[in-house]
Amino acid sequence: KEAEQQQKLANVVILATGGTIAGAGASAANSATYQAAKLGIDKLIAGVPELADIANVRGEQVMQIASESISNDDLLKLGKRVAELADSKDVDGIVITHGTDTLEETAYFLNLVEKTDKPIVVVGSMRPGTAMSADGMLNLYNAVAVASDKQNRGKGVLVTMNDEIQSGRDVSKSVNIKTEAFKSAWGPMGMVVEGKSYWFRLPAKRHTVNSEFDIKTISSLPAVDIAYGYGNVTDTAYKALAQGGAKAIIHAGTGNGSVSSRVVPALQELRKNGVQIIRSSHVNQGGFVLRNAEQPDDKNDWVVAHDLNPQKARILAMVAMTKTQDSKELQRIFWEY
Numbered sequence: 574k575e576a577e578q579q580q581k582l583a584n585v586v587i588l589a590t591g592g593t594i595a596g597a598g599a600s601a602a603n604s605a606t607y608q609a610a611k612l613g614i615d616k617l618i619a620g621v622p623e624l625a626d627i628a629n630v631r632g633e634q635v636m637q638i639a640s641e642s643i644s645n646d647d648l649l650k651l652g653k654r655v656a657e658l659a660d661s662k663d664v665d666g667i668v669i670t671h672g673t674d675t676l677e678e679t680a681y682f683l684n685l686v687e688k689t690d691k692p693i694v695v696v697g698s699m700r701p702g703t704a705m706s707a708d709g710m711l712n713l714y715n716a717v718a719v720a721s722d723k724q725n726r727g728k729g730v731l732v733t734m735n736d737e738i739q740s741g742r743d744v745s746k747s748v749n750i751k752t753e754a755f756k757s758a759w760g761p762m763g764m765v766v767e768g769k770s771y772w773f774r775l776p777a778k779r780h781t782v783n784s785e786f787d788i789k790t791i792s793s794l795p796a797v798d799i800a801y802g803y804g805n806v807t808d809t810a811y812k813a814l815a816q817g818g819a820k821a822i823i824h825a826g827t828g829n830g831s832v833s834s835r836v837v838p839a840l841q842e843l844r845k846n847g848v849q850i851i852r853s854s855h856v857n858q859g860g861f862v863l864r865n866a867e868q869p870d871d872k873n874d875w876v877v878a879h880d881l882n883p884q885k886a887r888i889l890a891m892v893a894m895t896k897t898q899d900s901k902e903l904q905r906i907f908w909e910y
């Protein structure tokens with residue numbers, strides 16, 4: 574009977590990378606003070622015995638770190654392992670446990686480069702498993718449930734936190750401490766309740782199988798850095814980043830991605846020297862930067878990130894620049910993804 578049930582269940586691999594979902598605190602009252610990335614994947618799986626009812630689950634520890642320390646090389650390593658598993662006939666879905674600080678970056682990266690329609694779900698938690706009212710167990714259960722359901726194929730890389738199914742492209746950590754941390758300016762795509770997925774909308778942007786990018790052909794990512802716009806800003810950071818080797822600089826601009834008059838000449842100069850300048854906005858949600866609004870992008874040969882926040886714009890710029898150094902092509906890519 575047991576063997577029969579196993580045959581019917583989907584095969585889901587959990588790739589563990591660390592974060593709070595693998596964290597541990599000194600006491601149950603420590604919901605915010607704890608160490609991330611302490612528990613191995615076997616302990617995480619053992620902590621949610623109900624997983625065995627919904628999928629044949631196995632785990633792999635890809636790394637064990639807090640996500641603010643994830644490097645481009647880590648992204649490539651994870652992305653290549655996801656692709657290998659997605660190609661395997663006996664894998665139906667993939668879950669990645671991840672720290673929440675850069676979860677949105679990893680989810681968007683995978684959304685751009687994984688050529689599969691199998692569900693890929695990135696998940697984390699806001700409280701360690703040792704805390705009262707820890708959210709990791711349910712988030713992981715929901716992630717495995719979403720990854721094991723064939724109906725969830727072809728919808729891009731997903732993020733399941735706080736009962737919601739979010740697009741890996743759109744979602745962003747918008748609140749810290751609280752468990753309703755992950756939001757998208759365009760709303761969640763669905764809900765996952767008691768392991769069942771309920772869909773309300775689908776992504777309009779190119780992703781996974783419809784993407785022109787493929788992790789299997791990417792061996793390194795170019796340096797792309799971010800500089801922040803604010804009152805009384807100087808051009809020091811922008812120049813330093815270029816000197817440090819940045820091939821593109823994401824301007825995390827005020828409002829419409831506006832650029833201080835004290836910074837404009839340096840950015841024009843950097844562009845002439847070959848550095849791509851990409852204007853985004855650091856407003857909290859719903860940034861929307863348009864070409865030639867606030868700044869003459871056609872004249873300056875700059876790119877706009879449209880609705881992508883600065884950290885997501887960095888991911889897309891890196892991936893795009895593995896294929897093109899042309900600013901018009903870059904701009905096309907920023908509209909399409």
Ligand SMILES: NC(=O)CC[C@H](N)C(=O)O
Pocket residue numbers: 591592593594609638639640641671672673674675697698699700
């Ligand atoms: N809630 C979290 O996962 C944050 C812990 C840690 N800073 C990380 O991103 O891995």
